[in-house]
Amino acid sequence: MRVLVTGGSGLIGRRLVRRIAEAGGRAVVLSRRAEELRREAEAGGFEVVQGDPTAPGAWQGAVDGCDAVVNLVGHGVFAERWSAEVKRKIRDSRVRSTAHVAEAIAAAGSRPGVLVQGSAVGYYGATGDEELDESSPPGSDFLADVCREWEAASAAVDPLGVRRAVMRIGIVLAPGEGALKAMTPMFKLGPGVPVGGDGGLAPARGRQWMSWIHVDDVVGILHMALTNPDAVGPINAVAPNPARNADFSRALSRVLWKPYAPWRVFLPFGPPDFLLRLTLGEVADVIAKGQRVLPRRALELGYRFRHPDLAGALEAVFRPREGAVAG
The missing domain is CATH 3.40.50.720 (NAD(P)-binding Rossmann-like Domain)
Structure with a gap:
């Protein structure tokens, strides 16, 4: 071909x-x-x-x-x-x-x-x-x-x-590229926090879905x-198991700190959405809002996901020799 x-x-x-x-x-x-x-x-x-x-x-x-x-x-x-x-x-x-x-x-x-x-x-x-x-x-x-x-x-x-x-x-989750390239430094420097999801002035709770x-x-x-x-x-x-931003942020925090501190602190709230918008402008809405999307057609066509679960997918990104391959 x-x-x-x-x-x-x-x-x-x-x-x-x-x-x-x-x-x-x-x-x-x-x-x-x-x-x-x-x-x-x-x-x-x-x-x-x-x-x-x-x-x-x-x-x-x-x-x-x-x-x-x-x-x-x-x-x-x-x-x-x-x-x-x-x-x-x-x-x-x-x-x-x-x-x-x-x-x-x-x-x-x-x-x-x-x-x-x-x-x-x-x-x-x-x-x-x-x-x-x-x-x-x-x-x-x-x-x-x-x-x-x-x-x-x-x-x-x-x-x-x-x-x-x-x-x-x-x-797309990939080592050193895309969304994780932007998120990883922040999660390595400080405690894990949700990013967006409250819709206004309140502390972010990360309720929005990430596909x-x-x-x-x-x-x-x-x-x-x-x-x-x-x-x-x-x-x-998309993977068959979308996650809320808070759960995604918690899982990312854990996998980044697993070799050093398995008790890694995760705060249940983060900067309010208006600060995200002040920093990033209109594109912040892409992060603060989300969609709960499922891969119905891919599954109907017989596709078998290698990484259907978030924890395993992040392990595979950051520690590919150790991370279990799912599916």
Whole structure:
């Protein structure tokens, strides 16, 4: 299987490229920093194409002859404080890139049979304690609107007979990257505390839900979507056991301090949400609010999670040789 991967140098993409190679396939990575990436490609067994997916260009010809496309491009939601310009980048990097990928698939002489399209659980908006699956409606906040447009842009391949699987990805747990890169220093320096969840001036209690997933399982679900002909439509790439923020924070505190202080102090309250918003701006709402998302379709398709439980997943992130592999 020959697979074009956009976002192939990111947190998820790098690991997916390796997984494709391990399964006997060949990844073609689209990158704006092609020369730098080619030095890695020599050892990694993948090809590199120079190009910027936010703009049409010669890179679109690389789709021709590929068996599949995985589209993971998107400006980081937590990369910088939100302004009108940053919000534009968040949207355009996703929606425009996807439209250009769909155009490339339509123009290909030998079209890929499947598009695995990135999205996020932000699609559902903030919904409190309600359990959500792939049939749940979209939310109405900024990220929900972005996800809805993002997914809609990929629907242009449906009339072409291309199978389309849409990955609504949760909070990815990976060593030294993503959400844990931001959270780990804080939890190492002081006592564990909930982050957000009270909705105002009161101390945070961490009641909001976090739909998390270990990076191994994100890659596993993406690869399943590439190879399973029944993988069509939205698929929630989240673990089957979402956690409240307070429970997540307590588990993270324990695993970080386990080698040093198993009696680690955890405080049942943290800074109020308004301080979080003063510090981070509008993006704080992504942390202070959440969704309780379940992976119904992934389970129906037969996916077996390696890390279904939070404690085991965090052990596997921070002590991979010791952490038990679940599932």
